[in-house]
Amino acid sequence: MQVSELNRHGFTSGILPAQCPSRTVLDHVTSKWGVLVIIALSQGDLRWGELRRTVEGVSEKMLAQTLRTLEADGFVHREAQATIPPRVDYGLTDRGRALAERLLPLMDWIADNADEILSV
Template sequence: MDVSFAVNRERPGFAGGKYPADCSSRIVLNHITSRWGVLVLLALERGTLRWGELRREVEGISEKMLASTLKTFEADGILHREAQPTVPPRVDYTLTERGREVAMRLMPLMDWIADNADDIVGER
């Protein structure tokens, strides 16, 4: 596979020969590629989900981490939270256009990981 295209172009977030600690791209990268961020994005990429549905789809995520991830993504404009005025309360989570775009960009990486994970883990 030819990956020379990446070598010959300017790297995003790279300035003055380094990746600066205070770069905004580093903050967003941390939000999106956190342990749970990727999985929440991929779960929501398939459509609107409620809290409990997200907890079931993203096995192992704690309530605290789910709440934190959702709050961060909402603040970043990656997802939309809609509370329904019902009893019991119903809250739906949906990716925004920005969220759908980032999820689609993650899919090739996740495809590569899925294709190679067993071999990589098996080599340990």
């Protein structure tokens, strides 16, 4: 790899610095629940219950925390409607869709290889 490529991928003089802001974002978007929520929302907007059913195994607490983080980072848009009962829809922002476009090939690769990897 050339130095310009290393700098592009978070390297600074050949080092991945601990205080690099990319680490925080990387932690948010590559957490187990973060990836799964982004992938679920890449199919379209979902209500809370739909999202929880789609991302099997996520607790209410973790889903709420993950959505708050992804919303604060500008990946997810939350739209609350003043109806009875209240309705809240979640969807990807332009930034979230751009991220999903990059995550989907990774998820395809994982799905294609998971059985073989786990059988070792």
